[in-house]
Amino acid sequence: MRDFFRRIRDSVFRVGWPEDERRALMAMRSSFLLHIHAAKVRPASLRATATWGLGLLSLFLFGSLVITGVYLMFYYVPHPDAAWRSMKDLAFVVPFGVVTRNLHRWGAHAMVALVLLHMGRVFLTGGYKAPREANWVAGVLLAILTLGLSFTGYLLPWDQLAYWAVTVGSKMVASVPGLGPPAALLLLGDHTVGEAALLRFYVLHCVVLPLAVAGLVAFHLYRVRKDGGLVTSEHAPAPAEGPRLLPAWPHLIYRELALLGGLVVALLLLSMVVDAPLEPQADPTRTPNPAKAPWYFLGIQELAHYSAFWGGVFIPAATIGVLLVLPYVDRHDQGLGRYWPKERRTANSVFLLIAAFFVTETVIGTFFRGPAWALMWWPG
Amino acid sequence: MNDEPALPRWLHVVVLGSFFLTAALVGVLLVQDAARPAQVEQRIVADLEVVDRCETCHDAADHPAPWLDDHPVERFGCTTCHGGQGLAVTKAAAHEAGPDWEHPLYDAAEREAACGSCHEAATVSGAPRLSHGRALLAERGCAGCHTIPGFDLPETAPQLDGLRDKVSAAWVRAWLTDPAPLNPVHKMPRFALTDAERDALVAFLFSLDGPALEPAPAAGDSDRGRLAVAQRRCTTCHRVDDRGGDVGPDLTLAGAKLHPAWLGSFLQDTHRLRPTTRMPGFKLSAEEAADIVAYAGEQWVPDADTPWATAADTVDPGLAAAGRALFVDRGCAGCHRAGDVPRTRAAMALDDLGRRHVSDLPQAGAAPTHDLPSWIATKVLVPAAFDVPGVAAAKMPAFTGLSADDAFDLGIALAALRKDGVPGDWKVAAPAATANVPAGEVGALVDRFRCLVCHQLGGRGGEVAGVALDGEGSRVRRDWLVGFLQAPVTIRMDQSARMPVMGISPAEATALAEWIGSSLADPAVEEGATLGDPAAGALAYAARGCATCHVVHGEGTMKGPTLDGAGARLDPDYVVALLAKGGAVVPGNRHPEGGLPEAEARDLAAWIESL
Incomplete structure (x- = not known):
């Protein structure tokens, strides 16, 4: 019997259980799941502080969202008459409906946060510089796609929260001079959020955007390998003792498994304890005050409150524009692979200030804005 | 090979630990899922977009009678009447409100609001x-x-033209401050007004001219006035010192509130001064009016000084325009007619x-x-x-x-x-209500004596009087009615409302009685019943225990009307119908519903005819 399982296990690796370095290297090269990794990794790259596992966690979350999302699709009907009732069915009669929806909901929020943090980590360590410019751009696009996935998914429960958050979000799109109104019309298929918008959001959320993310992730990972793996510091001292390189099996793979295991346990625990919100069914005649966008857009909504054009359009567009051209403009190649190198203090200070600005605006928009968007004291 | 560092132990712990923890959590989920009802009983009411799963736990057969007879669960579902979350299958989610659901189960009182969303009648039985x-x-x-x-738009509030002829500015200010102490049966709410706003309203109202008053009569006699108040039965509608009806305003302080000239004129020609009042047009003589004014000035005054009775009566006419704007803004015109102010909802x-x-x-x-x-x-x-x-x-x-x-x-x-x-098509409309009063002389009389303020007719009218006018033509003799209208006697001792003595003339009484007799017949009463044997009727009266409620020859109790003299009052056809068939029992009458053999009923009718 034991032999039976061992044969299955070995067959997965193609070369048998990687019990020594030679087999480990062979496995890393020839096993489908493992060959994405380099066969050997620098010990510095294995430190938790090197990446905090942010990119990989984002990838795992994407995987879990696909799995839970497919399960939800079995029950969900993308029509205003039925959508909210599907949520109630998930809550009351579908086996594991509640926990699946919770996993999907909390996983989606976590993915948005982790993708943005991942981007911050790469910026601070200068990971966008040559030869990684194109991969940085792919990363920025992935971040935008992630926001798009989360935003389109936000509408699907068709409750008050969903309806009004998306109404606010699409109004923000429509407020862009020139391109905004036709873009909003294209997105909603109508002038208000309704049947057409729900179907479009559903198709975008379940088909278009996930395929785009999957394709771009493949490119992203490919380029990580081809661009030389993790950006490292040329100043990092070679380890005084021990090897300069370690085999990815088991050192890297086990760390990745630990990350996966920790994520699954944390997400499951969270989803078993905290239920995803579901407000009363969407009612276009009943506007909540204030109507708030999803949390990751609340910084922009807050800015738009100061000035519809400068805050709502110019600053977000300029931010994305700067992020996209950044690697082609900033061509210093000093101080890479470290969080706070002398050479990058100016760049990182500016970045952190901007990030802090957005975080502050988001916190204000989320917690300190009450009816009529008036400032109010904690708690909301 | 040997210089390769071993994999840290904690990594093994984390990987294996998270594997086993995940397995444990999935186990917990499996146990939790076992609590889900295996079979969901669901009821769909497509018309109302209701999907109720209440019967997963509840059995409609246990529902208290008789509600489901008229409201079968197959057609109405559960939450239509009971509220709660019909889609839920756990007790907490189905019964209680939470962030996900705003409507908990209705309590008995709130359920009546659900009744009202279909039932449109003013009175809904069971609610x-x-x-x-x-x-x-x-x-x-x-x-x-x-x-x-x-x-x-309500028509019950007084018209305000000529208000300055009726009351003092100080009284109006006091009324606008708080009507409650001035009239315990007030209907007007208390407005939050500043002193300046009250002054402006008074200025506007006092700028409105009213109908001219009658010439001031000679001073009346208060003793005769007291008698007139008692004879006319003013307290059927008005309260004095906490006794009396609440159709009209409390009169306890009317002598201090009302200008004597206005009160005298009002009693003489009520409807010329106030066309929309609910008070009948008594058309008192100048002398009788003066007597009542004298009585009011002597008796219906405050014991102690009240600010409004002694305050300076100042009005600043310059504020009238501001007062008019305020009158409109506060919605006064929704209830009151005043000058040319359009009646709008504010x-x-x-x-x-x-x-x-x-x-x-x-x-x-x-x-x-x-x-x-x-x-x-x-x-x-x-x-x-x-x-x-x-x-x-x-x-x-x-x-x-x-x-x-x-x-x-x-x-x-x-x-x-x-x-x-x-x-x-789910709505249950109010039953059509039309008081079929002819135009012309009779209509003018019914209007002048405000019959429908107290009496029901065709589902309309007040409920002060115990007797609806519908069917009255079949119940009483026309001759008797002519006399009654001129000098109403009390028939039912158990009722507190007494018909006022309005001074209906013989000709007017005849016209009204003709109309009632010919137009207001009760289809349940068959005409032309042959009367039986009065002696047998007397025996039946004793045998049936009628004296439990009625008086004959001064014996019995007054739970029902006395039957002495009833021969002149009651139509024998009605007596037969009431006793034998029962369909003639009017609402409010507590008489047992028919059931006597027709012969016995005819005997009793013959006997009553002789009384």
């Missing part, structure tokens, strides 16, 4: 609080400011109030209310409870003289208002 609330909606003139389906429509969610409505800081009727009750009793200092102040006045239960009943009646709440 006393809804019915009471609807009565209060009419009584308190809510439709004066708010659009409420089924309610017209407040929001309430025709969809029942669909508002309490969470969307302003909340009173100290005591947040959770259900709509309670919120409305608070708004009615203390409108300022939802004010935001410096931002929003309620224009709505406070309705005093309502108990908390009254206010809640109002809330139920208003919470029942749901535009498009149920499809039209």
Whole structure:
């Protein structure tokens, strides 16, 4: 019997259980799941502080969202008459409906946060510089796609929260001079959020955007390998003792498994304890005050409150524009692979200030804005 | 190979640990899922977009009778009447409100609001609080400011032209400050007004000319006045010292409130001064009016000094324009006619109030209310409870003289208002009510004597009198009616309301009796019954125990009308119908429903005829 399982296990690796370095290297090269990794990794790259596992966690979350999302699709009907009732069915009669929806909901929020943090980590360590410019751009696009996935998914429960958050979000799109109104019309298929918008959001959320993310992730990972793996510091001292390189099996793979295991346990625990919100069914005649966008857009909504054009359009567009051209403009190649190198203090200070600005605006928009968007004291 | 560092031990622990933890959590999920009902019983009411799973746990067969007879669960579902979350299959989610669901199960009172979303009649059987609330909606003139389906602009508030002839400015100021102490049966709410606003309103109202008053008569005699008040039975409608009816205003202080010249004129020619009043046109002689004015000036005055009776009576005519604007803004014109001010509603429509969610409505800081009727009750009793200092102040006045239960009943009646709440063919319309009064002389008399303020006719009219006019033509003899209308005697000792003595002339009484006799017949009474044997009737009277309620020859009790002299009053056909068939028993009459053999009924009718 034991032999039976061992044969299955070995067959997965193609070369048998990687019990020594030679087999480990062979496995890393020839096993489908493992060959994405380099066969050997620098010990510095294995430190938790090197990446905090942010990119990989984002990838795992994407995987879990696909799995839970497919399960939800079995029950969900993308029509205003039925959508909210599907949520109630998930809550009351579908086996594991509640926990699946919770996993999907909390996983989606976590993915948005982790993708943005991942981007911050790469910026601070200068990971966008040559030869990684194109991969940085792919990363920025992935971040935008992630926001798009989360935003389109936000509408699907068709409750008050969903309806009004998306109404606010699409109004923000429509407020862009020139391109905004036709873009909003294209997105909603109508002038208000309704049947057409729900179907479009559903198709975008379940088909278009996930395929785009999957394709771009493949490119992203490919380029990580081809661009030389993790950006490292040329100043990092070679380890005084021990090897300069370690085999990815088991050192890297086990760390990745630990990350996966920790994520699954944390997400499951969270989803078993905290239920995803579901407000009363969407009612276009009943506007909540204030109507708030999803949390990751609340910084922009807050800015738009100061000035519809400068805050709502110019600053977000300029931010994305700067992020996209950044690697082609900033061509210093000093101080890479470290969080706070002398050479990058100016760049990182500016970045952190901007990030802090957005975080502050988001916190204000989320917690300190009450009816009529008036400032109010904690708690909301 | 040997210089390769070993894999840290904690990594193994984390990987294996998370594997086993995941397995454990999935196990917990499996156990939790086992609690899910294996079979969901679901009922769908497509018309109402209701999907109820209540019967997963509850059995409709256990429902208390007789509600499901008229409202079968197959057609109505459960939440239509009971509220709660029909889709839920756990007790907490189905019964309670939470962040996910705003409507907990209705309690018995709130359920009546659900009744009201289909049943449109003023009185809905089985829903006393809804019915009471609807009565209060009419009584308190809510439709004066708010659009409420089924309610017209109220006509019960006094017309205000010529107010300066009637009362002093100081009295009006006191009334506008708080009507309650001045008239315990007041209907007008208490408006939040500043002194300056009251001055402006008084200035406007006192700028309106009214009808000319009658010439001042010689001084009357208060003793004769006291007698006149008693004989005319003013207290059927008016309260004096906490006794009397509440159709008209309290008269305890009327002598100090009303200018004598106005009161004298009003008693002489009531409807010329106040065409919309509910008071009958007594048309008293100048002398009788003067006597009552003298009596009022002597007896209906405050014991101690009241500020309004002694305050300086100053009016600043320059404020009239501001007062008129205020009159319109505060919605006074919704209830009162005054000069040429158009009658408009000043407040929001309430025709969809029942669909508002309490969470969307302003909340009173100290005591947040959770259900709509309670919120409305608070708004009615203390409108300022939802004010935001410096931002929003309620224009709505406070309705005093309502108990908390009254206010809640109002809330139920208003919470029942749901535009498009149920499809039209689910509505149960109010029974058509038309008081079929002919035009011409009879119509003018019915109007002048305000018969329908007290009597019901065709489903309309007041309920002060115990006798509806419908069918009265079959019940009493025409000759008797002619006499009764001129000098109404008390028939039913158990009723407190006495018909006022309005001075109906013989010709007027004859015209009214002709109309009642010929037009207001009871189809349940067959004409031309042959009478039986009076002696047998007398025996039957004793055998049936009629004396338990009736008096004959001075013996018996007065639970029912005395039968001495009933021969001249009652139509024998009616007596036969009442005793034998029962269909002739009018609402409010506590007589047993028929059931006697026809021969015995005829004997009794013959005997009563002889009394």
